[in-house]
Amino acid sequence: MPRILHDLACLDDRRPSPYCWRSKYALAHKGLEFEARPQGFLDIPRLYGGAHRTVPILDDDGHLVGDSWAIADYLDARYPDRPRLFEGPAERALCRFTEAWLFGSLVPLLMPMLALDIHDHARPEDRAYFRESREKWLGRSLEAAAAGREERLGDVRAALNPLRLNFTVQGQQYITGDRPGYADYIAAGLLQWVASVATLPLLERDDPVVAWLERVRDLHGGLGRTSPMYAIAA
Amino acid sequence: MPRILHDLACLDDRRPSPYCWRSKYALAHKGLEFEARPQGFLDIPRLYGGAHRTVPILDDDGHLVGDSWAIADYLDARYPDRPRLFEGPAERALCRFTEAWLFGSLVPLLMPMLALDIHDHARPEDRAYFRESREKWLGRSLEAAAAGREERLGDVRAALNPLRLNFTVQGQQYITGDRPGYADYIAAGLLQWVASVATLPLLERDDPVVAWLERVRDLHGGLGRTSPMYAIAA
Incomplete structure (x- = not known):
């Protein structure tokens, strides 16, 4: 099988x-x-x-x-003999913290901005379910949540400051250092979510976060490019 | 020696x-x-x-x-035979990212709020140096930077959301999981900086971040309590 x-x-x-x-x-x-x-x-x-x-x-x-x-x-x-996802329990815990960072700072900003885009790209038969469940979660219509989203781009870019500093001040290639790890996959996965449906580019072209995302997309035979994507940067 | x-x-x-x-x-x-x-x-x-x-x-x-x-x-x-600070290069890199998170989200909020408190607690002979170097960095007087700081408490608490979710949604005891690690020491060290001089309590008493800080302070024979501290929570 x-x-x-x-x-x-x-x-x-x-x-x-x-x-x-x-x-x-x-x-x-x-x-x-x-x-x-x-x-x-x-x-x-x-x-x-x-x-x-x-x-x-x-x-x-x-x-x-x-x-x-x-x-x-x-x-x-x-598959213990293949490359490990976690070198030990501390790396796994720090990956959970990386997820907490994304869901505590970035996702609350992104979800209202993107929900309508997700809806519009969902298969027609999925749209009623998606609208109902997400409007309940957002407490307003998808259209109301997305209104004026351009004005919130600055907040989104500021929320990515820790990732940006990781590449500039800290001088790291990946969140996990010289080699990509599960923390990179968590964070890049979130930006792949954005790029797969977002009709509004979130970042500036010279943002070190964009360069890192491109590095991750190149990994593993270009796995990150196996889905249609919008431009993440203006 | x-x-x-x-x-x-x-x-x-x-x-x-x-x-x-x-x-x-x-x-x-x-x-x-x-x-x-x-x-x-x-x-x-x-x-x-x-x-x-x-x-x-x-x-x-x-x-x-x-x-x-x-x-x-x-x-x-x-001292390789003693408990390691980093289980491997990924944990070290993720500790650097933890530092980037703190310096990208929390420190820019805290520095203006706290610089005057640090000045007032510095030894008298250190105060002129501290004021001059920090006012240059802040681009304004220590007093101007601290003005209205109570109104920024909500921003500080929101900036700690990732750490809070680490304990609530993620269910972790420490940033490094079941056992404390260098990422905890980095983050707790920053709150010890705050508590050592801040005359304005930053957090609410029932904040999971406060409970974690108390856990870290208890470690290693109560090392975190070897300096006078103000209350971190109101």
């Missing part, structure tokens, strides 16, 4: 899910071949009798694993 | 330097005894013929090391 990573898909085979991106990178980091099988929002609860409510879902020769963290832990445990 | 960590000192033997705090924690983490010798701002360039312009300076039985990162690397290299 093949190795399948069930991956969220929008129109034109755009792949927006930040959680799926990190799992695709995790598989590539370990040198494991896989098929990233496209699924719409409403396809997910129909997979494997509704075993998992979200993607990614890894089907590794019949062994099912849901949730990106469980997939990462499974891969290091099942 | 004894092991000496030259440590910035203010009035009442308050120890504000976030860089010295992380080095004191690094020494304690490795189980190495040391004297944290107090030095005023103007004492530093007089030490060892001006070999280093900033503290911490470690004098390890006559072997001199300046700069907190150089000290951490020296300690892991010189």
Whole structure:
């Protein structure tokens, strides 16, 4: 049986899910071949009798694993002789903190700005579900959340200051140092989410964050370029 | 010869330097005894013929090391059989990113709010130097920078969201997971800087960040309580 990573898909085979991106990178980091099988929002609860409510879902020769963290832990445990995702428990914990940084500072800014773009790129049959669930979460219409989003670009760029300083003041090539690691995949996955659907470029072209994202996109045979993307920088 | 960590000192033997705090924690983490010798701002360039312009300076039985990162690397290299500060290069790189997070999001907010408090707690002979160098950096008087600082407490608390989510959503005890690590020492050192001089409590009492700081202060025989501190929470 093949190795399948069930991956969220929008129109034109755009792949927006930040959680799926990190799992695709995790598989590539370990040198494991896989098929990233496209699924719409409403396809997910129909997979494997509704075993998992979200993607990614890894089907590794019949062994099912849901949730990106469980997939990462499974891969290091099942394939210990391949390059490790975590050199030890401290790296794993610091990757969780990296996720907390993104979800505590950047995601609350991005979600209102992007939800309408995600909706507009979702498959037609997924749009009613997406609108209803996200408007409940946002507490307003997708259109109201996106209104005036250009004025919030400065806040988004400021929220990325820590990542920017990582490359400038700290002089690091990747978040994990000289070589890319799971923290890079988490952060790049979030920007891949943005770039897969965002009709408004977020960053400036000479931003060191953009240069880093391009470096990550080049990794593992250009995995980061296997989905249509909008320009992340103006 | 004894092991000496030259440590910035203010009035009442308050120890504000976030860089010295992380080095004191690094020494304690490795189980190495040391004297944290107090030095005023103007004492530093007089030490060892001006070999280093900033503290911490470690004098390890006559072997001199300046700069907190150089000290951490020296300690892991010189004492490899004691508990390591970094399980490998990824943890070290992620600690640098943790520093970038603090200096990219929190420090720019805190410095204007705290500079006058630091000045007022500096030894009288250090105050003119401190005022001149920091007013140049801030581009205004210490008093102007501190004006209306109560109104910026919400921004400071929001900037700590990633650390807060690390304990709530991510369910971690420390930034480094179940056990404290150098990333915790970096972040706690910054809040020790605040607490050593800040006459305005920054956080709310039930903030998970406060509970974590108290956990870190308890470590290594209560090292974090070896300097007079103001309440960090109202």
